[in-house]
Amino acid sequence: MRRRLIVMLVACTVIFGGVLGFQAFVGQMMRKAMASAPPPVQTVSTAQAEMLDWQPTLHAVGTLRAVSGTDLSAEVSGIVDEIHFESGDDVRSGQLLVSLRSGIDVARLREAQAAVDLARLDFQRNRELAPKGLVSQATLDAAETQLRSTEAQLKQQQEGVRRTSIRAPFGGRIGLRVVDVGQYLNAGTRIATLQALDQLLVDFFLPQRDLGLLSPRQQVTVAVDAWPGELFKGEVIAIDSRVDAQTRNVAVRARIDNPAHRLLPGMYVSVTVAAGASLRHVTLPQTAIVYNSFGDSVYLVEGSGDRLLARQVFVQVGPTRGDQVAILSGVAAGATVVSAGQIKLQDGAPVRINNTVQPPNNPAPNPPDEPGRRK
Structure with missing residues (x-):
């Protein structure tokens, strides 16, 4: 009985050993076959490296104010006898607005x-x-x-x-009227606001390190969320004579043309100042850059026809603007660079180009419209 049990155990061991050995042999053969097989072709999107002009810019946020703006009020006390304007009217300088008794x-x-x-x-x-x-x-x-x-x-x-006759001190647009006929006014009581809107001022702050890049008459563009996609142009007219000791920022004032009266005093705006002469840089979409702690790189597509290979090269990146990045070294203008699909690549991998869908490459993109937002 014992001898039969030993024979069975030996037989089972031999069988299991054979199965395991066969599986190991099959796995080894599969690994050899996979190692000798060519790597799979990866589908990527590409972009052309372009030599473009880059205008150095300074960015800030600011607040609009009127060149001429005031709260209208009476110099003397009295009863309102007549009102000669409606809320929102455009008035000329010297126009009669309110008559007191x-x-x-x-x-x-x-x-x-x-x-x-x-x-x-x-x-x-x-x-x-x-x-x-x-x-x-x-x-x-x-x-x-x-x-x-x-x-x-x-x-x-x-x-x-x-x-007793209250007149417009300058031409502009009247705001909301806050007095009525028959109302008694004390001297200095506000009647309405008057703002000149043909040109507006924008006040903003920049760090002291940017003082060397600032000068009067520099071109300024202003963007406001009320009018997405539109830029309003103007120029720097004054730089403060001192730097704030608390923030180390300097105040700057620019004048903005507003012929359509779309901008209003008090608006919060994004300001871009053109600082210095324009430069030329090789330009790529930001999605083309593979950022790593040991160095940034891109994949160049080389070859022709169906024999395209991805070659990894290290680059030195410069400033960014919108969806684009400047390349200071590593890529020449005209090179074909992988702009999407790099995560699947390694140096020398075969690739197939499909540019049906392209990543964004806009130097001044606008955020997509939110649901319910006016277009």
Whole structure:
């Protein structure tokens, strides 16, 4: 019995050993076959390396303000008698906007005018009689003083009447009216806001290291989320005379043309300043770069026809703009570079080009429209 059991165990061991040995042999043969087989052809997208102009730029965020803007208010207290504008109107300089009740002031003005007329007649009469010795010099001097006094009072009353008429100090667009006819206004109470919109100012800050790149009359472009895809142009008009000791930033002011009145004071904008002369760089889509701690690289496509190979080369990358990156060394203009599909590649791998779908390559891309956003 024991002998039969031993024979069975030996037989089982031999059988299992044979199976394992056969599997090991098959695996070894498969590895040899795979090692000797050519690598699979990988499908990639490619882009042409182009020599393009790069304008060095400075970027900041800023706030728009009007060249001329103010809150309209009355110089004197009074009751609103008439309103001569509607909210949102475009008005010209000197246009009458609000009339305060002025009956008493007008009556006082007429009284002052009558006093001036009387004083002038008295002075003229005394001036004719003085050479004849019929009035003394003191009487003539008193008449002249009285005339000057009444004329001063007349000017004071004229100024009082003038202040009851509130006029536009400059041309622009009226905001929302906040007063009504019959309302009593204290001096200084806001009536509406008035903003000149043909040109706007944008104030922004840049770090002190950029001072050497700044100068008046540099070109500026402004982008605002209210008008996606549109750029508004202007120029730098002033640089602050000091650097903020807390932030080490310098304030810069630019003037922006706004002929269509699309921009409004108070808007938050993105500012781009053209700094210095333009440079030329070999340019690729950013997706073409394989970033690694030991060095950045790209895959060049070499060969012709169906025999295309990917060759990995190390590059020195420069500044970026939008979807593009400047290549300072490693790639020549005109080279064909893999722009998508690098994760599947190794140096010398065969490739097939399919450019049906291309990665983005826009120097100034705009974010996609959000659902419900005006187009």
